[in-house]
Amino acid sequence: MLNAFLSLPLSSNRSQQDLCLESTLRSLSLHDCQIEYHQLGWEVTQTLKANPLLPGVILMKQGQFTGMISRRRFLEYMSRPYGLELFSKRPIECLYRSAETETLILNGDTLIVAAARHSLQRAAELLYEPIVVEVAPQVYRLLDVHELLIAQSQIHELATELLTQLYTHLEAANQQLLRLATSDGLTGVANRHRFDSYLDSCWHQMQASNSALSLILCDVDFFKKYNDTYGHQAGDDTLRQVAGAIQQAVQRPEDLVARYGGEEFAVILPHTSLEGALQVAERIRLTVKALKIAHVCSEVSECITLSLGVATIFPSSNFLPAMLIAAADEKLYQAKQTGRDRSQGHLLRIPRDRSSVFAPSATS
Template identity: 50%
Template structure:
């Protein structure tokens, strides 16, 4: 190796060796042995693969480099344990030896120590993971703080030093009736009605004059125009002196505190109710169970006397499909009230999707469409919400159709229905519609699955079990009867001269013939444990568990007689003018060393003998 190349490699922590075409080491640098798996093998004349097993199997690659088909070959990221816990990482580069003339074949193998770089990369990766964990923890902390802030019943507002709102909590939204978008990036003065503040101060001046942490009462105004006093305390946030100062405002409605708490509690309860019902819908595949749960939850939450779901089937037919009452003193609705006229009246009135909230039936105008029905139902107040489902039966006119009604009744006294109560029932009606669609999809899925199951086990032409299902049932019955020590009989049946029948009468007639024979088999073989299958083209099979030979012969003879009695013309048959069958019968008691194939083989031999005996007959396999 020339001196210049050695000088280039030395400071880079690189060693080298050269090898000939026979993979023998020719020349090596003094430190190359530290990269070897077997350092004692690193010497001139030794096979390079003994010291460096990474090179095993690369002979073709080496030839390509020598023949200048490729310039070089690299192996990166090799890890070698030196002693105890010391590890070295290195890369290998293989190229033609630049000092060798064209008539010599010699390769230069360079070993570069990459341990420092690899360890640095590991450290960087570890730091990145730790940084990611820190970010995750920070995100969780932020989520936790947001949950705390939004669970507060007090107002929380964060502004900059110009009074521009940056953050608000849920209580602020509820009290002032503004959305978050209507307040963020607006002045906090938007919430103040106190003219002494809004007319005499700019936001920054007011903040500068505010005695931090000393509560101050400020007359505020909601979006609805309602005025109320708020007790505010304010403190500055100075996390970073390089950033603009921010202020956090904590406010308490001195007159409406209980109302806010009640609203928040009701909202939380409504959310929990919706969550409970939604979870039940997703968890339950029983529509009736889901609907009964919904009416029960509504009754408990609204504290009404009766909740029911009424379904329309036709314009004149409907019925209650779920109902619950608060106690035994409240009767369930009398079905006799639910007349065709009652059904048609409700359907006509609610078909447009309108919601009806009646606080007192005795204050309803006398010409109200279903006033008489309400009086018949003996209710004092009624809330009715339509249940609408998406109907895509008409492709060009898909719309929401009235499926039924969700009703809440107060039976002993009038009741004012709050807006949130009406909204709640409307949301629950939507959940009911989801449950209905889910139930419909599940039913369709079940039908499709059953159809698929039939395709898997049923012969498409005859409707009998197919060969695959026959094999499975035979194996199953064979094992069962082996445990019980009971006999199993198998009939193999073949339509005589069926190929000639097909050739003479055509395949459509042949298919009809197979169907007629299949029907005879199904009519005769009636036990639930028996199985009739189409075994092949014109072959059928009958599995008769727990059946002695004599009983199997009776079944076989009955089949043979009734097939012939069909009198299906067969002019090409050599045994009759009509379609006939040959039948082989085999009966075995399954024992440990036998498989189901033995009974198939035995019955097949009997069928063959029946054909040899002239067809249109039964042959019983010899024991």
Template identity: 45%
Template sequence: MLQGVLKAVRTGIIVFDAEQRIVLWNNWVEQHSRLPADSVIGKAFTEVFPDMTDGRTHVAITEALRNNFASLLSQTLNKAPFPLYSTPADAAAGARMQQAVHVMPLHVETLPRHCLVQITDVSMAVSRERKLREQAVELQSQSLVDGLTGIANRRRFDLHLDHEFRNAKRNASPLSLIMIDVDYFKNYNDNYGHQRGDECLVQIAASLDRVLNRANDLVARYGGEEFAVILPNTNEDGALQVAEAMRAEVESLTLAHAFSGVAEYVTVSLGVSTLTPEHLAKTSSLVRGADRALYQAKRSGRNCVVVHADTSTVRV
């Protein structure tokens, strides 16, 4: 009965005596190690597993025999300690199965203490966990990307602005924000159709993104036909240069707009705000300044950049 059970269980079982010699090697271990029991019975741990000598598993076996101490080896730190393989192809490739290993002292009547090592194949569970993590990362990524244009969405903008605002506070460095609106976009949609309107936004988003070349700069779709650009460690002059480059880049697309009140092509208006945040400053101050500058750009004829200052708004 015992032999039948040991042969049937889908778990590896190895028993070591007080001298760390193998006294039991069940069928599951035979199958996945490609080593028959009669080739290892009576041999020492270090002889069968020389590469594992003094490793975490060997130490756990020693502790179980010497101090009656049980161990569950961390799967994170010991993913595949034993040379066990799920398939012959894995064995040929040297791809070990993922393992959970439990080392337990074993008391046998009239004999010195033995040690039981139980090995479980957790490859499928690890694979599922990896896929779940990848799916979670993918979902999180998708939740931060605008579905139409492929650039950052409003949520990503809010998170990035908060992060860079705190950095600017800590480092006493300037932070700039550009708010951008597509001129007469409603007229474009009404006359060319929403599909053409979507295509127009995609091209504008790509053109704005091309202007940026620093890792922490971010262009996001703020909402509808409005975009926003976060420029960390950038003063007013630097932000003005970026804004003007973006205005020119969109204009150079030469997307026909026969229903614009400012040009024959699609254009954008931009408002710039720069702030070196003090202790009590809030992101709303920066956003409000850029909004005001954008409003002034529209009132001033559109297809232009306006820089907001604390005391005045100056058109450029």
């Protein structure tokens, strides 16, 4: 992914040419300003005057590179007392020998970011000196360091933009991976692993706040017969529709709908009393029934129905999450035994003799 970003150009409203992270010095404006070593100082003055953007001049002697004098250093020496008299009518060689400094020479294929680093590593008095760029053997150009640093700044901005895009893509990919890891592949609701972790998390939160935690277990009535009659493909389609209906009926963001296994679904309801959980269970039952999915082999209805078991608890050290699941499963079993297409529930209380933890049942 990152390699694809590296080739993206800067936006067209930038003052520089289109640049990318792999742009070299050849991408920048390089000045062709070679003069012969024997030319007089006043000729260099005229050259710089005629080209106000020229950062300096490159000195050549019989086709060979000899050195570089920057505009700043040239004008500094010419403006000194007796500077004009000393250097104006003499070969530029004289001024160069007086003003000679270390020259940074880089190949034209040097990356802009690397060139900027080399430039900034120079001594403080040399930071504003132009850079000599060798674009071909014995072919030299001058680069204004100001332009180099602007280009480096733009590339840094580009890199920041690309990293932001990369992190955004990575975050989206991570979220997608998280959804895949915690979602049921068939129905799209949470899977059993997500159910277990969320129940454990809610358990500790409700225990800390002394709040009620409710659980609903839902089972599709006579689903085996449905599969035998309509086929497993139809069964899968039905499970997807049932999961969607349950999700629609469970309205709070903090409530979790999960596929518990096979044709069973579970709903975790934090901060929910038994009465509130039974209301949600009834809403789920009616929403699924309203789908009117035909089930000719059902013994309780002409369409798909659910049986639901509901349990509520105030988590404490006297209980375990498994006890809440067992209680909801027992009530689901009772709902099936008493005619299906209904819900039953109860509230677990701290027992006196620990022989039972079940309070009187409630039925919808």
